[in-house]
Amino acid sequence: MSLPFILFFVFALISVGGAILLIMAREPIHSALALILVMMSLAGLYLMLGAEFIAAVQIIVYAGAIMVLFVFVIMLLNAGTEERTDWSKIAKYAGLPLGILLLLELAHWMAHSLIGRTPANGAGSANVMVSTRELSMQLFQKYLFPFEATSILILIAILGALVLAKRDE
C-alpha cells in the first residue's frame, strides 16, 4: 500500500461520491457544489496519471469558468427545490441494466488487455509525467487545424450566447 495507491482510492471515492451527491441533491446549488467537488478530485486523478497540463486546465476552465457560469445562472433564475419525481420507466428498465452491462464489459476488456502488458501499470511513477512541451508540440503541429477550428467554434458560441440571451426590446 503505497501513498499514490491510497491517494488514488481517496480521489476515486470522492469523485464517485460527488457524482452520486449531484444526482441525489434536491436543490440545484447543492448539485453545482457536488459537481465542483467531482471536478477537483478528477484534477487530482489527472495529476496522478501524469497529465499535469490537463489537470491545470480542468481546474481553470471547468471549476473556474464553467461552474461560475452555472452558479451565476442558478442564482439569477432563483432556482429553488425541485419536486421529486418517480424514476422514469426508461431509467428503471433500460438504463440500469445497460449501465451495469457497460460496466461489466469495460471491466472485462481492461482485465484482458491492459494488465501486465503496459509498462506504466503501477500507480504514481512520477518520472513518466507528460511534459507540457511535448503536449504543445503535438497540439500545434499535428493538431493545428482542429486547434484553429476550435477558435472559430468559440467565436460562434459567444455570438450564439449573445443572440440568445439578448432581451427583445
Next chain:
Amino acid sequence: MAFVFKRNIITIFMAIELMLNAVNLAFVAFARAWNQLDGLVFVFFVIVVAAAEAAVGLAIVITIYQNRHSLNIERVNLLKL
C-alpha cells in the same frame, strides 16, 4: 442517470457536464496506459467544446425561463403531440 430522472433543466445540464468529465477521465487513463499523447490533446478539445456548449446552453436556459417562467422540463412541451 440524472439525465433521465431529473426534472430541473439546470441539473440535467450539469449531468451532461458530468458525462463529459467521465469521458475525459477515460481518455486520460487510456492515453496513459498506451503512452500516447493524442488522448491528452483530445481531452483538451473536449474541455474547450464543453465550455462553448455551457455558454450556449445556459443562454438557452435563460431564454426558456423568460418564456415559461419555470425551470421544470415537463413544461417545455410545445413539440409534444
